Amino acid sequence: MKIGLDVLGGDFAPKATMHGAILARKELPESDQIVLIGDREVIHAFLREEKVDPGNFEIVDAPDLIEMDEQPTKALINKPNSSISVGFRLLKHKEIHAFAGAGSSGAMMVGAIYTVNTVQGIIRPATTAYIPKENGGTSVLIDVGTNPDAKPDVMYQFGILGSLFAEHVFHIKKPRVGLLNIGSEEKKGSLTVQSAFQLMKDSKDYHFVGNVEGRELFRDNVDVIVCDGFVGNIVLKQVEAMYRVMIKRGIRDSYLDRFNYENYGGTPILGINSTVLVGHGISNANAIRRMILMTKEVHEARLSQKIKHALERYSPNNM
Protein backbone atom coordinates (compact mmCIF):
# COMPACT_ATOMS: atom_id res chain seq x y z
CA MET A 1 0.00 0.00 0.00
CA LYS A 2 1.00 3.64 -0.42
CA ILE A 3 0.76 5.89 2.62
CA GLY A 4 0.87 9.60 1.96
CA LEU A 5 2.52 11.75 4.65
CA ASP A 6 2.10 15.49 4.98
CA VAL A 7 5.77 16.38 5.51
CA LEU A 8 4.95 20.02 6.29
CA GLY A 9 2.28 19.32 8.92
CA GLY A 10 2.93 19.79 12.63
CA ASP A 11 4.75 22.17 14.93
CA PHE A 12 8.10 20.41 14.44
CA ALA A 13 7.83 19.77 10.69
CA PRO A 14 9.65 19.02 8.50
CA LYS A 15 12.34 17.68 10.87
CA ALA A 16 9.99 15.56 13.01
CA THR A 17 7.91 14.35 10.04
CA MET A 18 10.99 13.40 8.00
CA HIS A 19 12.62 11.62 10.93
CA GLY A 20 9.33 9.85 11.65
CA ALA A 21 9.07 8.73 8.03
CA ILE A 22 12.63 7.36 8.09
CA LEU A 23 11.87 5.43 11.29
CA ALA A 24 8.58 4.04 9.98
CA ARG A 25 10.19 3.06 6.67
CA LYS A 26 12.45 0.62 8.56
CA GLU A 27 9.43 -1.12 10.11
CA LEU A 28 7.19 -1.37 7.08
CA PRO A 29 7.42 -4.30 4.65
CA GLU A 30 9.07 -3.71 1.27
CA SER A 31 5.69 -3.80 -0.44
CA ASP A 32 4.53 -0.68 1.41
CA GLN A 33 5.57 2.72 0.22
CA ILE A 34 5.65 6.04 2.08
CA VAL A 35 4.83 8.97 -0.18
CA LEU A 36 6.43 12.14 1.15
CA ILE A 37 4.27 15.16 0.30
CA GLY A 38 5.94 18.51 0.79
CA ASP A 39 8.57 20.89 -0.53
CA ARG A 40 10.70 18.66 -2.79
CA GLU A 41 13.90 20.59 -2.22
CA VAL A 42 13.54 20.55 1.53
CA ILE A 43 12.86 16.81 1.45
CA HIS A 44 15.87 16.07 -0.72
CA ALA A 45 18.16 18.29 1.33
CA PHE A 46 17.01 16.53 4.49
CA LEU A 47 17.56 13.04 3.06
CA ARG A 48 21.02 14.07 1.82
CA GLU A 49 21.93 15.37 5.22
CA GLU A 50 20.68 12.20 6.91
CA LYS A 51 22.43 10.07 4.27
CA VAL A 52 19.19 8.31 3.41
CA ASP A 53 18.67 7.08 -0.17
CA PRO A 54 15.75 9.08 -1.68
CA GLY A 55 14.86 5.85 -3.50
CA ASN A 56 13.40 4.61 -0.21
CA PHE A 57 10.50 6.99 -0.68
CA GLU A 58 8.22 8.40 -3.28
CA ILE A 59 8.35 12.18 -3.23
CA VAL A 60 5.59 14.50 -4.43
CA ASP A 61 6.27 18.21 -4.56
CA ALA A 62 3.87 20.40 -2.60
CA PRO A 63 5.71 23.53 -1.53
CA ASP A 64 2.89 25.42 0.21
CA LEU A 65 1.82 25.14 3.83
CA ILE A 66 -1.64 25.63 5.32
CA GLU A 67 -1.10 27.41 8.61
CA MET A 68 -2.86 26.22 11.78
CA ASP A 69 -4.95 29.38 12.10
CA GLU A 70 -6.12 29.60 8.46
CA GLN A 71 -9.79 29.10 7.68
CA PRO A 72 -9.71 25.50 6.33
CA THR A 73 -12.02 25.79 3.28
CA LYS A 74 -10.47 29.03 2.07
CA ALA A 75 -6.96 27.74 2.61
CA LEU A 76 -7.61 24.54 0.62
CA ILE A 77 -8.98 26.61 -2.30
CA ASN A 78 -6.30 29.31 -2.20
CA LYS A 79 -3.39 26.93 -1.78
CA PRO A 80 -3.81 24.11 -4.30
CA ASN A 81 -0.10 23.31 -3.95
CA SER A 82 -0.21 22.96 -0.19
CA SER A 83 0.80 19.57 1.20
CA ILE A 84 -2.75 18.94 2.46
CA SER A 85 -4.41 19.90 -0.87
CA VAL A 86 -1.97 17.73 -2.83
CA GLY A 87 -2.36 14.84 -0.39
CA PHE A 88 -6.12 14.78 -0.81
CA ARG A 89 -5.81 15.06 -4.60
CA LEU A 90 -3.56 11.99 -4.59
CA LEU A 91 -6.00 10.19 -2.28
CA LYS A 92 -8.97 11.05 -4.47
CA HIS A 93 -7.20 9.68 -7.56
CA LYS A 94 -6.07 6.61 -5.62
CA GLU A 95 -2.41 7.44 -6.16
CA ILE A 96 -2.11 6.92 -2.41
CA HIS A 97 -4.30 4.58 -0.35
CA ALA A 98 -4.24 6.53 2.87
CA PHE A 99 -3.17 9.98 4.03
CA ALA A 100 -1.69 11.02 7.35
CA GLY A 101 -0.76 14.44 8.65
CA ALA A 102 -0.19 16.40 11.85
CA GLY A 103 -1.04 19.80 10.37
CA SER A 104 -4.31 21.75 10.56
CA SER A 105 -6.92 19.24 11.70
CA GLY A 106 -9.65 21.51 10.32
CA ALA A 107 -8.09 21.42 6.85
CA MET A 108 -7.66 17.63 7.11
CA MET A 109 -11.37 17.27 7.93
CA VAL A 110 -12.59 19.66 5.23
CA GLY A 111 -10.21 18.13 2.68
CA ALA A 112 -11.51 14.65 3.49
CA ILE A 113 -15.16 15.64 3.20
CA TYR A 114 -14.68 17.46 -0.12
CA THR A 115 -12.45 14.93 -1.87
CA VAL A 116 -13.18 11.37 -0.72
CA ASN A 117 -16.60 12.35 0.72
CA THR A 118 -18.48 11.02 3.69
CA VAL A 119 -19.83 7.48 3.64
CA GLN A 120 -23.38 7.41 2.24
CA GLY A 121 -25.77 7.85 5.16
CA ILE A 122 -23.26 9.36 7.59
CA ILE A 123 -24.51 12.75 8.72
CA ARG A 124 -21.19 13.97 10.09
CA PRO A 125 -17.74 12.34 10.17
CA ALA A 126 -16.09 12.27 13.57
CA THR A 127 -12.69 12.23 15.21
CA THR A 128 -11.64 10.05 18.10
CA ALA A 129 -9.19 9.80 20.96
CA TYR A 130 -7.95 6.85 22.97
CA ILE A 131 -8.46 6.74 26.72
CA PRO A 132 -6.26 4.22 28.58
CA LYS A 133 -8.18 2.11 31.07
CA GLU A 134 -6.76 1.24 34.46
CA ASN A 135 -6.87 -2.48 33.67
CA GLY A 136 -4.78 -2.20 30.52
CA GLY A 137 -7.45 -1.78 27.85
CA THR A 138 -8.29 1.28 25.82
CA SER A 139 -11.57 3.15 25.29
CA VAL A 140 -12.46 5.02 22.15
CA LEU A 141 -13.75 8.54 22.84
CA ILE A 142 -15.88 9.91 19.98
CA ASP A 143 -16.25 12.83 18.99
CA VAL A 144 -13.34 14.99 20.16
CA GLY A 145 -13.96 18.33 18.49
CA THR A 146 -15.30 18.01 14.96
CA ASN A 147 -18.95 18.34 16.00
CA PRO A 148 -19.37 20.70 18.95
CA ASP A 149 -23.13 20.88 18.37
CA ALA A 150 -23.85 17.22 17.60
CA LYS A 151 -27.57 16.41 17.48
CA PRO A 152 -29.00 13.17 18.89
CA ASP A 153 -29.05 11.39 15.49
CA VAL A 154 -25.42 12.34 14.91
CA MET A 155 -24.50 11.06 18.37
CA TYR A 156 -26.35 7.85 17.59
CA GLN A 157 -24.10 7.39 14.55
CA PHE A 158 -20.98 8.05 16.64
CA GLY A 159 -21.92 4.77 18.34
CA ILE A 160 -21.72 2.96 14.98
CA LEU A 161 -18.40 4.56 14.06
CA GLY A 162 -16.81 4.05 17.46
CA SER A 163 -18.03 0.49 17.77
CA LEU A 164 -16.63 -0.54 14.38
CA PHE A 165 -13.35 1.14 15.17
CA ALA A 166 -13.06 -0.63 18.54
CA GLU A 167 -13.97 -3.95 16.92
CA HIS A 168 -11.74 -3.88 13.87
CA VAL A 169 -8.74 -1.86 14.98
CA PHE A 170 -8.63 -2.65 18.70
CA HIS A 171 -10.01 -6.16 18.12
CA ILE A 172 -12.67 -5.92 20.83
CA LYS A 173 -15.53 -8.34 20.22
CA LYS A 174 -18.97 -6.75 20.68
CA PRO A 175 -17.70 -3.42 22.01
CA ARG A 176 -19.73 -1.90 24.84
CA VAL A 177 -20.93 1.56 23.82
CA GLY A 178 -21.67 4.09 26.56
CA LEU A 179 -23.08 7.61 26.46
CA LEU A 180 -21.06 10.16 28.44
CA ASN A 181 -23.46 11.71 30.90
CA ILE A 182 -23.74 13.29 34.35
CA GLY A 183 -25.69 10.44 35.94
CA SER A 184 -26.58 6.83 35.34
CA GLU A 185 -30.36 7.28 34.95
CA GLU A 186 -31.82 7.76 31.48
CA LYS A 187 -33.47 11.07 32.40
CA LYS A 188 -30.13 12.63 33.36
CA GLY A 189 -28.18 15.17 31.39
CA SER A 190 -28.81 17.79 28.74
CA LEU A 191 -31.89 17.53 26.54
CA THR A 192 -29.71 16.49 23.59
CA VAL A 193 -28.07 13.70 25.55
CA GLN A 194 -31.43 12.53 26.90
CA SER A 195 -32.72 12.28 23.32
CA ALA A 196 -29.57 10.48 22.21
CA PHE A 197 -30.14 7.96 25.01
CA GLN A 198 -33.65 7.26 23.67
CA LEU A 199 -32.25 6.59 20.19
CA MET A 200 -29.40 4.44 21.48
CA LYS A 201 -31.17 2.35 24.09
CA ASP A 202 -32.67 -0.18 21.68
CA SER A 203 -29.93 0.02 19.07
CA LYS A 204 -29.53 -2.96 16.80
CA ASP A 205 -26.41 -1.38 15.29
CA TYR A 206 -24.25 -1.78 18.38
CA HIS A 207 -24.19 -2.93 21.96
CA PHE A 208 -25.37 0.06 24.00
CA VAL A 209 -24.80 -0.33 27.73
CA GLY A 210 -26.18 2.98 29.02
CA ASN A 211 -24.71 6.12 30.48
CA VAL A 212 -21.11 6.41 31.56
CA GLU A 213 -20.09 9.15 33.99
CA GLY A 214 -16.92 11.22 34.15
CA ARG A 215 -15.83 9.26 37.19
CA GLU A 216 -15.89 5.99 35.19
CA LEU A 217 -13.68 7.37 32.44
CA PHE A 218 -10.68 5.19 33.28
CA ARG A 219 -12.60 2.08 34.30
CA ASP A 220 -13.38 -0.94 32.16
CA ASN A 221 -17.14 -0.33 32.03
CA VAL A 222 -17.32 0.51 28.31
CA ASP A 223 -15.18 0.31 25.17
CA VAL A 224 -16.65 3.28 23.33
CA ILE A 225 -17.58 6.60 24.94
CA VAL A 226 -19.98 8.70 22.87
CA CYS A 227 -20.23 12.46 23.39
CA ASP A 228 -20.52 15.63 21.36
CA GLY A 229 -17.31 17.17 20.06
CA PHE A 230 -17.39 19.98 22.61
CA VAL A 231 -17.42 17.71 25.64
CA GLY A 232 -15.04 15.22 24.02
CA ASN A 233 -12.50 17.90 23.26
CA ILE A 234 -12.58 19.20 26.83
CA VAL A 235 -12.19 15.65 28.20
CA LEU A 236 -9.27 14.92 25.87
CA LYS A 237 -7.45 18.18 26.58
CA GLN A 238 -7.99 17.70 30.30
CA VAL A 239 -6.49 14.20 30.15
CA GLU A 240 -3.47 15.62 28.33
CA ALA A 241 -3.19 18.51 30.79
CA MET A 242 -3.14 16.18 33.78
CA TYR A 243 -0.60 13.93 32.07
CA ARG A 244 1.70 16.89 31.40
CA VAL A 245 1.42 18.19 34.96
CA MET A 246 2.29 14.77 36.39
CA ILE A 247 5.28 14.33 34.05
CA LYS A 248 6.49 17.84 34.86
CA ARG A 249 6.33 16.97 38.54
CA GLY A 250 8.64 14.04 37.95
CA ILE A 251 6.00 11.38 38.53
CA ARG A 252 6.74 8.18 36.63
CA ASP A 253 4.13 5.47 36.44
CA SER A 254 3.39 2.76 33.90
CA TYR A 255 -0.30 3.67 33.70
CA LEU A 256 0.48 7.35 33.28
CA ASP A 257 2.91 6.45 30.46
CA ARG A 258 -0.02 5.15 28.46
CA PHE A 259 -1.40 8.70 28.27
CA ASN A 260 1.57 9.73 26.11
CA TYR A 261 0.06 10.65 22.73
CA GLU A 262 3.17 9.22 21.04
CA ASN A 263 1.85 5.70 21.70
CA TYR A 264 -0.72 6.09 18.97
CA GLY A 265 0.54 9.03 16.98
CA GLY A 266 -2.74 9.69 15.23
CA THR A 267 -6.44 8.98 15.06
CA PRO A 268 -8.60 8.36 11.99
CA ILE A 269 -11.38 10.57 10.67
CA LEU A 270 -14.28 8.14 10.87
CA GLY A 271 -17.17 8.13 8.41
CA ILE A 272 -15.31 9.03 5.20
CA ASN A 273 -14.63 6.88 2.14
CA SER A 274 -10.92 6.43 2.75
CA THR A 275 -8.27 6.23 5.43
CA VAL A 276 -7.17 9.60 6.79
CA LEU A 277 -5.26 9.95 10.04
CA VAL A 278 -4.71 13.14 11.96
CA GLY A 279 -1.76 13.52 14.29
CA HIS A 280 -1.17 15.80 17.24
CA GLY A 281 0.21 19.23 16.34
CA ILE A 282 3.12 18.72 18.74
CA SER A 283 4.08 15.38 17.14
CA ASN A 284 7.74 14.44 17.42
CA ALA A 285 9.47 11.86 15.21
CA ASN A 286 8.26 8.91 17.24
CA ALA A 287 4.65 10.13 17.13
CA ILE A 288 4.87 10.52 13.34
CA ARG A 289 6.36 7.01 13.11
CA ARG A 290 3.44 5.61 15.12
CA MET A 291 0.92 7.61 13.09
CA ILE A 292 2.25 6.07 9.87
CA LEU A 293 2.10 2.54 11.32
CA MET A 294 -1.39 3.20 12.70
CA THR A 295 -2.48 4.42 9.26
CA LYS A 296 -1.52 1.03 7.87
CA GLU A 297 -3.45 -0.75 10.64
CA VAL A 298 -6.60 1.30 10.07
CA HIS A 299 -6.39 0.87 6.30
CA GLU A 300 -5.84 -2.88 6.51
CA ALA A 301 -8.76 -3.23 8.91
CA ARG A 302 -10.81 -1.99 5.92
CA LEU A 303 -12.59 0.28 8.34
CA SER A 304 -14.19 2.65 5.83
CA GLN A 305 -15.63 -0.32 3.89
CA LYS A 306 -16.99 -1.77 7.13
CA ILE A 307 -18.61 1.53 8.00
CA LYS A 308 -20.12 1.62 4.50
CA HIS A 309 -21.59 -1.87 4.95
CA ALA A 310 -22.93 -1.02 8.39
CA LEU A 311 -24.63 2.07 6.99
CA GLU A 312 -26.31 -0.02 4.28
CA ARG A 313 -27.92 -2.14 7.00
CA TYR A 314 -28.68 0.83 9.23
CA SER A 315 -32.07 2.40 8.98
CA PRO A 316 -32.79 5.53 11.04
CA ASN A 317 -36.48 4.62 10.98
CA ASN A 318 -35.85 1.36 12.78
CA MET A 319 -33.77 2.90 15.53
Add this chain to the structure above:
Amino acid sequence: MKIGLDVLGGDFAPKATMHGAILARKELPESDQIVLIGDREVIHAFLREEKVDPGNFEIVDAPDLIEMDEQPTKALINKPNSSISVGFRLLKHKEIHAFAGAGSSGAMMVGAIYTVNTVQGIIRPATTAYIPKENGGTSVLIDVGTNPDAKPDVMYQFGILGSLFAEHVFHIKKPRVGLLNIGSEEKKGSLTVQSAFQLMKDSKDYHFVGNVEGRELFRDNVDVIVCDGFVGNIVLKQVEAMYRVMIKRGIRDSYLDRFNYENYGGTPILGINSTVLVGHGISNANAIRRMILMTKEVHEARLSQKIKHALERYSPNNM
Protein backbone atom coordinates in the same frame (compact mmCIF):
# COMPACT_ATOMS: atom_id res chain seq x y z
CA MET B 1 -23.85 32.26 64.12
CA LYS B 2 -25.86 29.07 63.96
CA ILE B 3 -24.84 26.50 61.37
CA GLY B 4 -27.36 23.77 60.64
CA LEU B 5 -25.92 20.36 59.72
CA ASP B 6 -27.87 17.60 58.01
CA VAL B 7 -26.76 14.72 60.24
CA LEU B 8 -28.44 12.12 58.01
CA GLY B 9 -26.90 13.29 54.72
CA GLY B 10 -24.08 11.39 53.03
CA ASP B 11 -23.01 7.82 52.37
CA PHE B 12 -21.35 7.48 55.78
CA ALA B 13 -23.97 9.30 57.85
CA PRO B 14 -24.65 9.58 60.72
CA LYS B 15 -21.23 8.39 61.88
CA ALA B 16 -19.16 10.63 59.59
CA THR B 17 -21.46 13.65 60.03
CA MET B 18 -21.50 13.33 63.84
CA HIS B 19 -17.73 12.87 64.04
CA GLY B 20 -17.28 15.82 61.68
CA ALA B 21 -19.53 17.99 63.84
CA ILE B 22 -17.58 17.07 66.99
CA LEU B 23 -14.30 17.95 65.25
CA ALA B 24 -15.62 21.26 63.90
CA ARG B 25 -17.09 22.19 67.28
CA LYS B 26 -13.57 22.23 68.75
CA GLU B 27 -12.40 24.74 66.15
CA LEU B 28 -15.32 27.13 66.21
CA PRO B 29 -15.49 30.02 68.67
CA GLU B 30 -17.90 29.73 71.60
CA SER B 31 -20.26 32.22 69.98
CA ASP B 32 -20.93 29.86 67.07
CA GLN B 33 -23.39 27.04 67.43
CA ILE B 34 -23.75 23.85 65.40
CA VAL B 35 -27.36 22.75 65.08
CA LEU B 36 -27.56 18.99 64.53
CA ILE B 37 -30.59 18.15 62.38
CA GLY B 38 -31.53 14.49 62.31
CA ASP B 39 -32.98 11.62 64.29
CA ARG B 40 -32.81 12.89 67.89
CA GLU B 41 -32.40 9.43 69.41
CA VAL B 42 -29.60 8.49 67.05
CA ILE B 43 -27.83 11.77 67.79
CA HIS B 44 -28.13 11.36 71.56
CA ALA B 45 -27.02 7.73 71.44
CA PHE B 46 -23.99 8.72 69.40
CA LEU B 47 -22.99 11.56 71.71
CA ARG B 48 -23.40 9.28 74.73
CA GLU B 49 -21.18 6.67 73.14
CA GLU B 50 -18.54 9.28 72.24
CA LYS B 51 -18.84 10.77 75.74
CA VAL B 52 -19.60 14.19 74.30
CA ASP B 53 -21.82 16.55 76.27
CA PRO B 54 -25.06 17.11 74.25
CA GLY B 55 -24.95 20.66 75.60
CA ASN B 56 -22.21 21.40 73.07
CA PHE B 57 -24.81 21.31 70.34
CA GLU B 58 -28.34 22.32 69.58
CA ILE B 59 -30.34 19.30 68.44
CA VAL B 60 -33.44 19.43 66.22
CA ASP B 61 -35.37 16.24 65.62
CA ALA B 62 -35.82 15.23 61.95
CA PRO B 63 -36.14 11.47 61.78
CA ASP B 64 -36.74 11.01 58.03
CA LEU B 65 -34.15 10.65 55.30
CA ILE B 66 -34.40 11.74 51.66
CA GLU B 67 -32.66 9.01 49.68
CA MET B 68 -30.15 9.89 46.98
CA ASP B 69 -32.31 8.51 44.17
CA GLU B 70 -35.60 10.16 45.20
CA GLN B 71 -37.12 12.82 42.99
CA PRO B 72 -36.17 15.97 44.97
CA THR B 73 -39.40 18.00 44.76
CA LYS B 74 -41.62 15.03 45.59
CA ALA B 75 -39.35 13.92 48.39
CA LEU B 76 -39.35 17.37 50.02
CA ILE B 77 -43.16 17.46 49.91
CA ASN B 78 -43.70 13.88 51.04
CA LYS B 79 -41.13 13.97 53.82
CA PRO B 80 -41.67 17.18 55.83
CA ASN B 81 -39.77 15.62 58.72
CA SER B 82 -36.71 14.76 56.67
CA SER B 83 -33.46 16.36 57.78
CA ILE B 84 -33.29 18.41 54.57
CA SER B 85 -36.91 19.66 54.84
CA VAL B 86 -36.44 20.59 58.48
CA GLY B 87 -33.08 22.25 57.74
CA PHE B 88 -34.60 24.53 55.13
CA ARG B 89 -37.56 25.33 57.38
CA LEU B 90 -35.13 26.47 60.08
CA LEU B 91 -33.17 28.46 57.50
CA LYS B 92 -36.28 30.15 56.16
CA HIS B 93 -37.33 31.20 59.66
CA LYS B 94 -33.78 32.34 60.44
CA GLU B 95 -33.47 29.84 63.29
CA ILE B 96 -30.21 28.89 61.64
CA HIS B 97 -28.04 31.26 59.57
CA ALA B 98 -26.61 28.68 57.20
CA PHE B 99 -27.28 25.07 56.28
CA ALA B 100 -24.81 22.38 55.23
CA GLY B 101 -25.39 18.81 54.12
CA ALA B 102 -23.83 15.97 52.14
CA GLY B 103 -27.11 14.29 51.20
CA SER B 104 -29.10 14.53 47.96
CA SER B 105 -27.67 17.56 46.14
CA GLY B 106 -30.87 17.74 44.08
CA ALA B 107 -32.99 18.05 47.22
CA MET B 108 -30.58 20.65 48.64
CA MET B 109 -30.94 22.73 45.46
CA VAL B 110 -34.73 22.42 45.25
CA GLY B 111 -35.08 23.08 48.97
CA ALA B 112 -32.97 26.23 48.65
CA ILE B 113 -34.92 27.58 45.69
CA TYR B 114 -38.32 26.95 47.32
CA THR B 115 -37.56 28.23 50.81
CA VAL B 116 -34.96 31.00 50.77
CA ASN B 117 -35.48 31.70 47.02
CA THR B 118 -33.06 32.81 44.36
CA VAL B 119 -31.62 36.30 44.49
CA GLN B 120 -33.79 38.74 42.54
CA GLY B 121 -32.57 38.79 38.93
CA ILE B 122 -30.71 35.47 39.05
CA ILE B 123 -32.12 33.18 36.37
CA ARG B 124 -30.65 29.97 37.80
CA PRO B 125 -28.57 29.31 40.92
CA ALA B 126 -25.38 27.36 40.34
CA THR B 127 -22.99 24.99 42.07
CA THR B 128 -19.23 25.16 41.97
CA ALA B 129 -16.09 23.10 42.36
CA TYR B 130 -12.52 24.04 43.15
CA ILE B 131 -9.74 23.22 40.70
CA PRO B 132 -6.21 23.36 42.16
CA LYS B 133 -3.77 25.24 39.98
CA GLU B 134 -0.22 24.04 39.50
CA ASN B 135 1.18 27.22 41.01
CA GLY B 136 -0.70 26.87 44.28
CA GLY B 137 -3.85 28.87 43.56
CA THR B 138 -7.39 27.62 43.07
CA SER B 139 -9.88 28.15 40.26
CA VAL B 140 -13.63 28.20 40.72
CA LEU B 141 -15.44 25.97 38.21
CA ILE B 142 -19.10 27.01 37.71
CA ASP B 143 -21.58 25.27 37.06
CA VAL B 144 -20.91 21.63 37.94
CA GLY B 145 -24.23 19.93 37.34
CA THR B 146 -27.21 22.05 38.35
CA ASN B 147 -27.79 23.48 34.87
CA PRO B 148 -26.95 20.93 32.15
CA ASP B 149 -28.71 23.06 29.51
CA ALA B 150 -27.54 26.50 30.57
CA LYS B 151 -28.36 29.18 28.03
CA PRO B 152 -25.95 32.04 27.18
CA ASP B 153 -27.63 34.53 29.56
CA VAL B 154 -27.42 31.98 32.39
CA MET B 155 -23.75 31.35 31.60
CA TYR B 156 -23.19 35.10 31.64
CA GLN B 157 -24.55 35.22 35.20
CA PHE B 158 -22.28 32.32 36.24
CA GLY B 159 -19.49 34.81 35.61
CA ILE B 160 -21.01 37.18 38.19
CA LEU B 161 -21.52 34.42 40.76
CA GLY B 162 -18.09 32.85 40.26
CA SER B 163 -16.29 36.17 40.29
CA LEU B 164 -17.89 37.29 43.56
CA PHE B 165 -17.14 33.92 45.14
CA ALA B 166 -13.48 34.06 44.06
CA GLU B 167 -13.19 37.63 45.30
CA HIS B 168 -14.86 37.34 48.68
CA VAL B 169 -14.14 33.76 49.74
CA PHE B 170 -10.79 33.11 48.01
CA HIS B 171 -9.79 36.78 48.40
CA ILE B 172 -8.67 37.18 44.79
CA LYS B 173 -8.72 40.81 43.69
CA LYS B 174 -10.39 41.34 40.27
CA PRO B 175 -10.79 37.64 39.46
CA ARG B 176 -10.10 36.68 35.83
CA VAL B 177 -13.19 35.00 34.38
CA GLY B 178 -12.71 32.56 31.48
CA LEU B 179 -15.19 30.67 29.32
CA LEU B 180 -14.39 26.95 28.97
CA ASN B 181 -14.13 26.29 25.25
CA ILE B 182 -12.43 24.12 22.65
CA GLY B 183 -10.28 26.87 21.17
CA SER B 184 -9.04 30.34 21.96
CA GLU B 185 -10.81 32.20 19.14
CA GLU B 186 -14.23 33.75 19.78
CA LYS B 187 -15.87 31.81 16.94
CA LYS B 188 -14.90 28.46 18.48
CA GLY B 189 -17.18 26.04 20.25
CA SER B 190 -20.86 25.23 20.39
CA LEU B 191 -23.42 27.83 19.35
CA THR B 192 -24.41 28.36 22.98
CA VAL B 193 -20.83 28.99 24.04
CA GLN B 194 -20.24 31.32 21.09
CA SER B 195 -23.28 33.35 22.15
CA ALA B 196 -22.13 33.36 25.76
CA PHE B 197 -18.78 34.74 24.59
CA GLN B 198 -20.55 37.63 22.85
CA LEU B 199 -22.41 38.49 26.06
CA MET B 200 -19.31 38.17 28.22
CA LYS B 201 -16.73 39.93 26.10
CA ASP B 202 -17.68 43.47 27.05
CA SER B 203 -18.91 42.65 30.53
CA LYS B 204 -18.89 45.45 33.06
CA ASP B 205 -19.92 43.02 35.79
CA TYR B 206 -16.62 41.15 35.89
CA HIS B 207 -13.20 40.87 34.33
CA PHE B 208 -13.66 38.55 31.34
CA VAL B 209 -10.38 37.33 29.83
CA GLY B 210 -11.66 35.12 27.00
CA ASN B 211 -11.79 31.42 26.33
CA VAL B 212 -9.95 28.87 28.42
CA GLU B 213 -9.27 25.42 26.98
CA GLY B 214 -9.23 22.01 28.66
CA ARG B 215 -5.44 21.95 28.45
CA GLU B 216 -5.23 25.15 30.54
CA LEU B 217 -7.39 23.78 33.33
CA PHE B 218 -4.57 23.54 35.88
CA ARG B 219 -2.71 26.66 34.82
CA ASP B 220 -2.94 30.11 36.36
CA ASN B 221 -4.60 31.76 33.35
CA VAL B 222 -7.97 32.39 34.99
CA ASP B 223 -9.60 32.38 38.45
CA VAL B 224 -13.13 31.48 37.40
CA ILE B 225 -14.00 28.91 34.73
CA VAL B 226 -17.54 29.28 33.35
CA CYS B 227 -19.26 26.34 31.66
CA ASP B 228 -22.68 24.69 31.55
CA GLY B 229 -23.49 22.14 34.24
CA PHE B 230 -23.09 19.21 31.88
CA VAL B 231 -19.52 20.01 30.89
CA GLY B 232 -18.62 21.14 34.42
CA ASN B 233 -19.87 17.93 35.96
CA ILE B 234 -17.86 15.81 33.49
CA VAL B 235 -14.73 17.91 34.18
CA LEU B 236 -15.19 17.62 37.94
CA LYS B 237 -15.82 13.87 37.92
CA GLN B 238 -12.86 13.34 35.58
CA VAL B 239 -10.59 15.28 37.94
CA GLU B 240 -11.79 13.10 40.81
CA ALA B 241 -11.37 9.92 38.75
CA MET B 242 -7.77 10.75 37.87
CA TYR B 243 -7.03 11.63 41.49
CA ARG B 244 -8.41 8.30 42.70
CA VAL B 245 -6.47 6.31 40.09
CA MET B 246 -3.21 8.01 41.06
CA ILE B 247 -3.80 7.46 44.79
CA LYS B 248 -4.70 3.82 44.15
CA ARG B 249 -1.44 3.40 42.27
CA GLY B 250 0.45 4.60 45.31
CA ILE B 251 1.48 7.92 43.81
CA ARG B 252 2.01 10.59 46.45
CA ASP B 253 2.53 14.17 45.43
CA SER B 254 1.83 17.47 47.12
CA TYR B 255 -0.02 18.86 44.10
CA LEU B 256 -2.11 15.73 43.77
CA ASP B 257 -3.01 15.99 47.47
CA ARG B 258 -4.79 19.24 46.72
CA PHE B 259 -7.35 17.32 44.65
CA ASN B 260 -8.62 15.59 47.78
CA TYR B 261 -12.20 16.80 48.20
CA GLU B 262 -11.70 16.75 51.98
CA ASN B 263 -9.68 19.96 51.72
CA TYR B 264 -12.83 21.96 51.13
CA GLY B 265 -15.57 19.63 52.23
CA GLY B 266 -18.36 21.47 50.49
CA THR B 267 -19.29 24.12 47.97
CA PRO B 268 -22.01 26.76 48.21
CA ILE B 269 -25.14 27.01 46.11
CA LEU B 270 -24.60 30.42 44.55
CA GLY B 271 -27.43 32.80 43.68
CA ILE B 272 -29.78 32.13 46.60
CA ASN B 273 -30.75 34.38 49.51
CA SER B 274 -28.84 32.47 52.16
CA THR B 275 -25.79 30.32 52.77
CA VAL B 276 -26.24 26.68 51.79
CA LEU B 277 -23.31 24.32 51.35
CA VAL B 278 -23.42 20.94 49.69
CA GLY B 279 -20.87 18.27 50.54
CA HIS B 280 -19.66 15.27 48.60
CA GLY B 281 -21.80 12.13 49.05
CA ILE B 282 -18.72 10.17 50.12
CA SER B 283 -17.81 12.70 52.82
CA ASN B 284 -15.89 11.34 55.79
CA ALA B 285 -15.62 13.09 59.17
CA ASN B 286 -12.81 15.38 58.06
CA ALA B 287 -14.73 16.45 54.96
CA ILE B 288 -17.78 17.24 57.11
CA ARG B 289 -15.57 19.19 59.52
CA ARG B 290 -14.17 21.23 56.60
CA MET B 291 -17.67 21.75 55.16
CA ILE B 292 -18.86 23.23 58.47
CA LEU B 293 -15.86 25.57 58.69
CA MET B 294 -16.29 26.54 55.02
CA THR B 295 -19.96 27.30 55.70
CA LYS B 296 -18.88 29.83 58.30
CA GLU B 297 -16.38 31.38 55.86
CA VAL B 298 -18.95 31.73 53.09
CA HIS B 299 -21.55 33.13 55.47
CA GLU B 300 -19.15 35.66 56.98
CA ALA B 301 -18.06 36.77 53.51
CA ARG B 302 -21.71 37.89 53.22
CA LEU B 303 -21.67 36.35 49.77
CA SER B 304 -25.42 36.21 49.17
CA GLN B 305 -25.74 39.90 50.08
CA LYS B 306 -22.89 40.76 47.72
CA ILE B 307 -24.57 38.83 44.93
CA LYS B 308 -27.79 40.70 45.67
CA HIS B 309 -26.01 44.05 45.42
CA ALA B 310 -24.27 43.03 42.20
CA LEU B 311 -27.60 42.06 40.68
CA GLU B 312 -29.06 45.45 41.57
CA ARG B 313 -26.32 47.10 39.52
CA TYR B 314 -26.49 44.50 36.73
CA SER B 315 -28.65 45.24 33.74
CA PRO B 316 -29.03 42.57 31.06
CA ASN B 317 -29.77 45.33 28.53
CA ASN B 318 -26.40 46.93 29.06
CA MET B 319 -24.45 43.72 28.67
